[in-house]
Amino acid sequence: MSQMEPDDAPWLTAGATARVLALLNDGGEEARVVGGAVRNALLKIPIGDIDVATTAVPDEVIRRAKTAGIKSVPTGIDHGTVTLVIDAQPVEVTTLREDTETFGRKAKVAFGRDWVGDARRRDFTINALSIGTDGVVHDYVGGLADIAARRVRFIGNPAERIAEDYLRILRFFRFHAAFSAGDVDRAGLLACIAAREGLATLSAERLRVEMLKLLVADGAVAAIAAMADGGLLLPVLGGVAYLGPFAAMIAAERRLALQPDPVRRLAALAVAVTEDAKRLALRLRLSNAEAKALDSMGHRWWRLGGMDETTAKRRLYRLGAERYRDRLLLAFARAGADADPAPWLELATLPQRWSAPKFPLKAADFIARGVAEGPSLGHVLTLAEDAWLAADFPLDGVVLAVIADQAVARINSNKDLRP
Structure with missing residues (x-):
C-alpha cells in the first residue's frame, strides 16, 4: 500500500467524485477511485475521466443517488455500471465483479465484494490500483512497483489476459507508448505475437479507437517499431508500414510546435497513394472527416517537393491551410533522412505568413x-x-x-x- 498526498488527488476531498464516494461509503458499502485516475495521479500527469468502483449493487447505487437528488444513467447496467451526473460532470460507478464463466469478452460476471478479485481480472498492473477517501492506494498485483519502474505488464498470465479480449494486444502497446520508460515487457510482447491472429476478430471501430490513441502517445515511435518487428502491424493496417516517415512526421510536428495529430501520423505510417487511404478508411472505420483528410494527404503529395514559394501559394489557395500543411508534411516525411529540413519548414509556415486572397471576379x-x-x-x-x-x-x-x-x-x- 501507499499513501497519496491530498495535493495529488484533490478530487478525493472536493467536487463530484468526492460526493459520489461519500454517497457510497456508508451503510456497510465501500467505494474507491480505480484505474487510470490513480495511475496518472501517481505519475503526476493530467488525469481524464475518474472511475469509481463500489461494493454496492447497481440498484442500490441508483436508490442512493435518487435519495440524494443526483441524476443516474444506467450506461452499462448489465455489467454493473451506472453513471452519476453531478453539476453536469459524469462519474462512472461500477460494482465490483467476478467472473463465473470465462470465454473472452463474453465472460459471464457476477457482482461481488472482493477488491482483490476485481483487481486481478483487469488488464495491466498499473490499471488495477485503487484509492479510498483516506488517500491509501491499494495494490494487489504489483502495480506500484511497475509505476515506479515505468513498466507496463499484464496481470497474471499474459496469454490468458489477451485471450479474454484481443484488443488488449493494442492496449498493451498503447499503454507502453504512453507510460513506459524502457523496453517492452518481454513476456507481454511474446504473448501478443503468439496471439496476433486474434486481431482479425476485432471490429473496425475498436481497432480505430486504440490505433488513433496509440499514434499520438509520447513513445509511439518505439511502440510502433516493436509492433512491426512482431508482425502485428500488417493484421491491423492491411498493408505496408513506413517506420521512417512515421518517425519523421513526429519530428516535424515537434519542430513546428504542432499538436500531435493521429490522422496525419497514420498517413505517414501507412499511406503512399490514395488507394492506401481508402483501404485504411474502411479497415479502421474512420469518420468521414478523417477519411477525407487521409485521402487528401495521399493525393499526389510528391508534387509538393521542391516547390518555390509562388507555386506553394497556389497550392495553399487550392487546398486550404490545413490540407496544404498536412500534405506538405507528408511529402517532407517521405523525403528521406538526407533532405534539408529548412526549405520544407519554411514552406510549412507559409499559412502563418501569408493569407490567400479571395478570387475577386464574380x-x-x-x-x-x-x-x-x-x-x-x-x-x-x-x-x-x-x-x-x-x-x-x-x-x-x-x-x-x-x-x-x-x-x-x-x-x-x-x-x-x-x-
Whole structure:
C-alpha cells in the first residue's frame, strides 16, 4: 500500500467524485477511485475521466443517488455500471465483479465484494490500483512497483489476459507508448505475437479507437517499431508500414510546435497513394472527416517537393491551410533522412505568413460580358481563376478586366470549352 498526498488527488476531498464516494461509503458499502485516475495521479500527469468502483449493487447505487437528488444513467447496467451526473460532470460507478464463466469478452460476471478479485481480472498492473477517501492506494498485483519502474505488464498470465479480449494486444502497446520508460515487457510482447491472429476478430471501430490513441502517445515511435518487428502491424493496417516517415512526421510536428495529430501520423505510417487511404478508411472505420483528410494527404503529395514559394501559394489557395500543411508534411516525411529540413519548414509556415486572397471576379462580371447563366458560366469562371492564379493573385482592376475578357474570348473561340 501507499499513501497519496491530498495535493495529488484533490478530487478525493472536493467536487463530484468526492460526493459520489461519500454517497457510497456508508451503510456497510465501500467505494474507491480505480484505474487510470490513480495511475496518472501517481505519475503526476493530467488525469481524464475518474472511475469509481463500489461494493454496492447497481440498484442500490441508483436508490442512493435518487435519495440524494443526483441524476443516474444506467450506461452499462448489465455489467454493473451506472453513471452519476453531478453539476453536469459524469462519474462512472461500477460494482465490483467476478467472473463465473470465462470465454473472452463474453465472460459471464457476477457482482461481488472482493477488491482483490476485481483487481486481478483487469488488464495491466498499473490499471488495477485503487484509492479510498483516506488517500491509501491499494495494490494487489504489483502495480506500484511497475509505476515506479515505468513498466507496463499484464496481470497474471499474459496469454490468458489477451485471450479474454484481443484488443488488449493494442492496449498493451498503447499503454507502453504512453507510460513506459524502457523496453517492452518481454513476456507481454511474446504473448501478443503468439496471439496476433486474434486481431482479425476485432471490429473496425475498436481497432480505430486504440490505433488513433496509440499514434499520438509520447513513445509511439518505439511502440510502433516493436509492433512491426512482431508482425502485428500488417493484421491491423492491411498493408505496408513506413517506420521512417512515421518517425519523421513526429519530428516535424515537434519542430513546428504542432499538436500531435493521429490522422496525419497514420498517413505517414501507412499511406503512399490514395488507394492506401481508402483501404485504411474502411479497415479502421474512420469518420468521414478523417477519411477525407487521409485521402487528401495521399493525393499526389510528391508534387509538393521542391516547390518555390509562388507555386506553394497556389497550392495553399487550392487546398486550404490545413490540407496544404498536412500534405506538405507528408511529402517532407517521405523525403528521406538526407533532405534539408529548412526549405520544407519554411514552406510549412507559409499559412502563418501569408493569407490567400479571395478570387475577386464574380459571376456577374461574366454575365455583363454576355455569358449566359449555366454551364458556360462555370467554365469561364474556372478559366479566369486559373489565369488569376498564374498571374500571382492580382487585385488591380485593369488586370482583372483583361483576365475576364480573355477568359470570355477563349470560351467563345474554342468550341471544346463550350458545354
